[in-house]
Amino acid sequence: MSEAVSKRYADALFQLSNEKGTMDQWADELLVLKTIIDDNDTLMPFLKHPRISLEQKEQFINDVFRSFSEDIVTTLHLLATRHRLDIVPLVIDHFIRLVNDAKGIEEGTVYSVRALSQGEKERLEQTFAKRFGKQAIKLTSVVDPSVIGGIKLRIGNTIYDGSIQGKLNRIQRNIGAVN
Incomplete structure (x- = not known):
């Protein structure tokens, strides 16, 4: 309500x-x-x-x-x-x-094993702004040691998982599917 x-x-x-x-x-x-x-x-x-x-x-x-x-x-x-x-x-x-929404801006969160530099964050924002067809993307950086390496990005309901933990999980699922 x-x-x-x-x-x-x-x-x-x-x-x-x-x-x-x-x-x-x-x-x-x-x-x-x-x-x-x-x-x-x-x-x-x-x-x-x-x-x-x-x-x-x-x-x-x-x-x-x-x-x-x-x-x-x-x-x-x-x-x-x-x-x-x-x-x-x-x-x-x-x-x-x-x-x-009126300005064509989307907010998201990037998870990484270490704090991202401002330059790294800006490059991610520019890259994903183009991918989402938005004027800009504002990312909040979160340090998450569970990603092991790489990054995981959440924008709206979409998750891009380029983390090592995500890759290990996918490998484990694929091995489980073969058995």
């Missing part, structure tokens, strides 16, 4: 940002908000606490997020009024996905 509701809020924010020409600004602000939520374990429990009045929550939102766009703050007030502040991270994720 919260997935569908969060998509509706994200769609409304996206349409409004598109009309006002503030898409990039709002995307940046919402990413900052998501970082604040992720980095602060007490923020959401405080905002959802039943003993904190709506007026206190709204005052807190005004004080903490006063540098944010008025429409973002208004959305937070609306979500507080409707007791839906718990879906804020989902709304942000959906909004960012809509912005990326």
Whole structure:
């Protein structure tokens, strides 16, 4: 249920940002908000606490997020009024996905046994942007010793596994299929 509701809020924010020409600004602000939520374990429990009045929550939102766009703050007030502040991270994720789709950007994750250099990451982004027919691909690098060597790339629902562990798994499956 919260997935569908969060998509509706994200769609409304996206349409409004598109009309006002503030898409990039709002995307940046919402990413900052998501970082604040992720980095602060007490923020959401405080905002959802039943003993904190709506007026206190709204005052807190005004004080903490006063540098944010008025429409973002208004959305937070609306979500507080409707007791839906718990879906804020989902709304942000959906909004960012809509912005990326509008700009032809895809996000993905690259897994490697060591941290990739900026140059290696950029080459992967350029190569896979062409392969996916996107303007750009933004990759998040994750160090994963289980890949043993090579890389594993996840973009959307597609996984490209060029890792040694992946090759060993394929060999094992092929040997099992022969027996």
